[in-house]
Every structure is written in structure tokens, then in C-alpha cells.
Amino acid sequence: MVSDEVLRTHLQELRRGTVVVASLVALRLPDYGYALLQRLTGHGFPVDANTLYPLLRRLEEQGLLTSEWNTEESRPRKFYRTSEEGERVLQRLLGDLAAVQTSLTDLIEGAQR
Amino acid sequence: MSSLTDRYLAATLRSVPAGRRAEIETELRGSIEDMIDGRRADGRDTEAAEREVLNELGDPAQLAARYADRRLQLIGPAYYLAWERLMKLLLSFIPALVGVVVGLVEASDGNGGGAIGEGISAAIQTAVQIAFWVTLVFAVLERTNTALHLPAWTVDQLREDHVNRQITPVDTVAAIGFLVLVIAYLPIQQFRSFVPGDGHGNLPILDPALWSFWLPFLIAVLVATIGLEVAKFRAGRWTWPLVGVNAVLDLAFAVPVIWLISTDRLLNPDFVHRWEWLSQADNLHNVATFVAVGTALITAWDIIDSAIKAYRNRH
Numbered sequence: 001m002v003s004d005e006v007l008r009t010h011l012q013e014l015r016r017g018t019v020v021v022a023s024l025v026a027l028r029l030p031d032y033g034y035a036l037l038q039r040l041t042g043h044g045f046p047v048d049a050n051t052l053y054p055l056l057r058r059l060e061e062q063g064l065l066t067s068e069w070n071t072e073e074s075r076p077r078k079f080y081r082t083s084e085e086g087e088r089v090l091q092r093l094l095g096d097l098a099a100v101q102t103s104l105t106d107l108i109e110g111a112q113r
Numbered sequence: 114m115s116s117l118t119d120r121y122l123a124a125t126l127r128s129v130p131a132g133r134r135a136e137i138e139t140e141l142r143g144s145i146e147d148m149i150d151g152r153r154a155d156g157r158d159t160e161a162a163e164r165e166v167l168n169e170l171g172d173p174a175q176l177a178a179r180y181a182d183r184r185l186q187l188i189g190p191a192y193y194l195a196w197e198r199l200m201k202l203l204l205s206f207i208p209a210l211v212g213v214v215v216g217l218v219e220a221s222d223g224n225g226g227g228a229i230g231e232g233i234s235a236a237i238q239t240a241v242q243i244a245f246w247v248t249l250v251f252a253v254l255e256r257t258n259t260a261l262h263l264p265a266w267t268v269d270q271l272r273e274d275h276v277n278r279q280i281t282p283v284d285t286v287a288a289i290g291f292l293v294l295v296i297a298y299l300p301i302q303q304f305r306s307f308v309p310g311d312g313h314g315n316l317p318i319l320d321p322a323l324w325s326f327w328l329p330f331l332i333a334v335l336v337a338t339i340g341l342e343v344a345k346f347r348a349g350r351w352t353w354p355l356v357g358v359n360a361v362l363d364l365a366f367a368v369p370v371i372w373l374i375s376t377d378r379l380l381n382p383d384f385v386h387r388w389e390w391l392s393q394a395d396n397l398h399n400v401a402t403f404v405a406v407g408t409a410l411i412t413a414w415d416i417i418d419s420a421i422k423a424y425r426n427r428h
Contacts, residue, residue, distance in 0.1 A: 054180045
């Protein structure tokens with residue numbers, strides 16, 4: 001039986017890249033940091049707050065997200081949304097994720113034969 | 114606004130680039146308040162909720178590093194191997210070299226007793242300096258993300274004789290270091306033997322008459338032995354030609370030494386007379402016999418040992 005620590009490390013590795021994909025998908029609908037965190041967690045992508053907030057800024061700097069301040073509510077909030085560039089990158093990432101899934105399925109079936 | 118969140122924000126923003134500080138502060142403060150509100154909705158009181166949220170966000174320095182996309186390592190995987198190799202290379206010989214040189218300079222200045230301590234201390238200081246500066250340079254490279262442009266690794270870099278190398282670099286460096294010390298000692302003892310003479314400052318240990326031929330000859334043999342050590346290292350193992358040359362050089366050194374000491378011509382007569390015990394004929398004879406037999410045994414052992422090792426290399 002592997003230790004919880006080992007399992008946790010592998011799961012972390014597996015999840016690391018998918019946070020970017022999930023964020024780009026989710027932000028097709030504009031949203032602010034905390035609400036996005038809740039949505040991702042609700043859909044089975046638990047992300048640490050101290051990972052997500054800096055990540056959003058980095059994706060914005062890379063031009064994959066655009067942002068807009070909303071000052072109508074009780075506190076000012078920065079709403080992010082996936083840019084056109086972000087959408088193009090997302091398509092590539094989703095394609096690659098599907099390819100990984102296909103290859104994995106092939107491998108599993110090949111191994112069972 | 115409670116002071117805990119304020120302090121957390123201040124600690125985080127301290128190391129975030131100034132130009133983006135205000136915007137990050139507004140956004141992060143909003144996110145923290147959102148998170149606190151979320152927990153209060155679960156029935157937590159404000160103070161406990163704030164503590165939980167800030168604990169969850171973790172070390173401000175780490176959060177700031179993520180905002181600034183800064184690395185939290187002194188030397189990362191891109192530079193580590195280059196750092197390690199350079200460090201090993203420099204530390205393998207420079208401190209020892211500096212130590213020997215400083216020790217020799219100290220000894221030639223007449224401070225025979227302190228020479229070893231000075232040499233060791235200089236070697237340690239050199240090692241610390243090398244380690245510090247090399248690490249500093251690599252840490253700066255890591256921070257500035259400088260490309261090293263090192264040639265990529267290929268199979269050609271595999272050392273053929275790595276596994277069964279008989280002569281290690283350490284052996285060779287130690288042997289050459291010892292030879293250099295002996296060669297340096299021969300002229301030094303002429304002027305600085307640390308044995309005070311009657312009138313003049315210094316009594317050479319070896320007979321100064323030997324400088325006309327034998328001492329230069331012995332020095333030449335020792336220099337040739339350094340060449341042999343280098344050749345041995347490059348071959349990586351004992352070969353029969355090396356065994357032959359080694360035997361010739363060993364005998365070229367040992368035979369004159371044994372012959373000179375047996376005929377009372379090796380030691381300086383003034384030096385011998387300086388010591389009452391040594392100047393008695395029986396004692397001098399015993400010392401001479403001891404030196405002669407010891408030299409013969411060491412020489413014989415060295416020649417036999419090299420021959421055994423060369424023999425083992427025949428598959």
C-alpha cells in the first residue's frame with residue numbers, strides 16, 4: 001500500500017495542468033476570483049486560493065484572460081473573462097487532453113488483450 | 114477593516130513589484146473579504162473566519178512570490194548539475210594547492226612549526242570562498258534566468274574507463290603533491306633546516322657537497338616521477354611499460370640514497386657533530402642501516418605492488 005503522501009503528490013501532478021484548462025473554460029462566463037474558486041470546487045476541481053489568485057493574474061499578463069473592474073456591488077471586484085487568444089489556446093489544450101484520454105484508453109485496452 | 118487582514122496584505126505586497134501593488138491590493142482584499150463572508154455564511158464568527166482564511170492563504174512571502182512569478186529556490190534543476198560539477202572540480206585541487214603553497218612559503222620564512230597549520234587554515238578559507246562565490250553566481254543566474262548555453266549531454270561524454278579505473282584523480286593529486294613537497298624540501302633544508310649552527314644561522318641536514326652532483330640528480334629523478342604519475346593517470350591503470358619505468362626511477366632514487374648513507378656521505382658532517390648521540394659511531398651506523406633497509410623495503414614494495422596491479426589487468 002503506497003503512503004497517502006505519495007498518492008497525494010501524484011494526484012497533485014495530475015491536476016496541476018488541468019487548473020488552467022478548467023479556468024479558461026469556466027471564464028467563458030466572466031467571473032471574479034472567489035466566485036470562480038467556488039464554481040471550480042463545485043465541479044470537482046478543488047484549487048487552493050493561493051494558487052488560483054496569482055494564476056488568474058499570470059493568465060491575464062499572458063493575454064489569455066481579459067479583465068474588467070465592477071464597482072457596482074458592495075466591494076470592487078475584478079471580473080476575468082477568457083480572451084480570443086485564450087480561446088485559441090484552450091482549444092489546443094482541450095485537443096491535447098482528449099488525445100491523452102484516447103491514448104490512455106488504447107493503452108488500457110491493449111493491455112487487457 | 115480588521116488589522117489582521119491589513120497586516121497580511123502589507124506583508125504580501127511588500128515584495129510585489131510596486132507598479133502593480135495597488136491593483137493587487139484591491140483585488141486580494143476583495144477576495145479575502147469574499148472568503149470571510151463565505152465562512153460566516155457557514156455560521157463561523159468573523160474573527161475565527163478571518164484567521165482561517167489567512168491561514169489557508171498561507172505564508173505571505175510565498176503568495177507574493179507566486180504573484181511576482183519568482184522562484185523559491187536558490188539553485189534550480191536547470192543550473193544544479195553545472196553548479197555541482199564546477200564546485201567539485203574547483204574544490205578538488207585549488208584549496209589543497211593554495212594550502213601547500215602557503216605552507217611552503219611559511220616554512221621558507223623560517224616558521225617551520227606553524228607551516229602546516231597555516232597551510233590547512235589557508236586551504237579551508239579558500240574552500241569556503243570558492244563555495245560562496247560559485248553559489249552566489251549560480252543563484253544570480255537562477256534569479257535572472259540566464260541561459261548557460263552549455264553543450265547538451267551526449268553519450269560521448271561517458272568515460273570509458275570509469276568503472277575499472279585503477280588510478281583515481283585523488284591518488285594522482287596526492288602522489289604529485291608529496292613529490293612536490295620532497296623536491297621543495299631538498300633546497301629548503303640547505304638554507305632553513307631549523308637546526309641552528311654554531312656561528313652562522315643554519316646547518317643543512319644533507320651534506321652540501323652533494324649539490325655538485327647527487328642532489329640535482331635525485332631532484333631530476335623526482336621530477337621524472339611526477340611525469341610518471343601523470344602518464345599513469347592518463348593510462349588509468351598500471352601497464353607493463355609503466356611498471357618498467359617506475360622500477361627504473363625507484364632504483365635511480367633508492368640505490369644512490371642507500372649507497373650514500375652507507376658510506377656516510379648523505380648527512381652533513383657538521384649536522385652529525387651537532388648531536389652528541391648521533392655523532393657516536395655506533396649510533397650513526399644504526400641510523401644509516403635503518404635508513405638503508407627502510408629505503409630498500411619501500412622501494413621493493415612499490416615495485417612489487419605495481420607489478421601485481423599490472424598483472425591483475427591481464428584478463
